[in-house]
Amino acid sequence: GGGRAAAAERRSGAARHMSHLSPDDEADVHGEAARAKTQDEHMSRTFFARIERGNNLTKIGSGSNPRDTAMLIAAQARACVDCPTLQVVGPQSTNQALKAIAIARTFLKESDDTDICVQPEFTHLEDGHTGILLHIRKKERRTSGEAEAQQLKVASGTDSKVLGGAISAFAREGRRMVVIAIGAGSINAAIKGLAIARKNVEEEAIDLLCKPEFTEVNDGTTALRMLLLVEQT
Numbered sequence: 001g002g003g004r005a006a007a008a009e010r011r012s013g014a015a016r017h018m019s020h021l022s023p024d025d026e027a028d029v030h031g032e033a034a035r036a037k038t039q040d041e042h043m044s045r046t047f048f049a050r051i052e053r054g055n056n057l058t059k060i061g062s063g064s065n066p067r068d069t070a071m072l073i074a075a076q077a078r079a080c081v082d083c084p085t086l087q088v089v090g091p092q093s094t095n096q097a098l099k100a101i102a103i104a105r106t107f108l109k110e111s112d113d114t115d116i117c118v119q120p121e122f123t124h125l126e127d128g129h130t131g132i133l134l135h136i137r138k139k140e141r142r143t144s145g146e147a148e149a150q151q152l153k154v155a156s157g158t159d160s161k162v163l164g165g166a167i168s169a170f171a172r173e174g175r176r177m178v179v180i181a182i183g184a185g186s187i188n189a190a191i192k193g194l195a196i197a198r199k200n201v202e203e204e205a206i207d208l209l210c211k212p213e214f215t216e217v218n219d220g221t222t223a224l225r226m227l228l229l230v231e232q233t
Helices: 001-019 021-031 031-054 066-078 091-111 161-173 184-200
Strands: 058-059 085-088 115-126 128-141 150-154 179-181 206-216 222-232
Touching: 021 179, 031 066, 058 206, 066 115, 066 128, 085 091, 091 115, 091 128, 091 184, 091 206, 091 222, 115 184, 128 184, 128 206, 150 161, 150 184, 161 179, 161 206, 161 222, 179 184, 184 206, 184 222
Parallel strands: 058 085, 150 179
Antiparallel strands: 085 128, 115 128, 115 206, 179 222, 206 222
């Protein structure tokens, strides 16, 4: 009993620790890339069986540990299976999920040519709430062409419909965008805006994808930087 309680306390402590990611934490993330890879074998035993049963959905709560989720995402990205789809409801779980995807990209950058991107869409849940499905896809790693990206800053009070309209307009012009968001509210608004934009352009033979990563803004605050790319469908 005591061991399980201690483990649970460590997990909850890790979740609290990750809720505000500092530059030191980011250094830890880099250091854990090697350890993450050693856990792939253990994880593969769990996710292969789950995927065989037709379940590749991972529900993320406000208390989910982004690092654990990142290890799962990276393990599936390296394996010959699809990456998981993350289901989120509300700003806190969206925040944890996006941090997990950004951390997974860091893990993959250490050792792989594989990169991942995310494509959000709204989903109606059985309890009547609207959630978001974050579809994670594998992509080849590319770093070019960001210089001409259109910068968009998102706040927690940003209207997601207005943001979605702006993203759609830039997408129709074939322009890349970089969205900077700090905190759960603004990250949630950004992801909702992207989901709306994807819906807006779905009849136009284009789609949008997002590559999130951590960045520092002027005062040393850690922000989430989301590169939005347009692709032909």
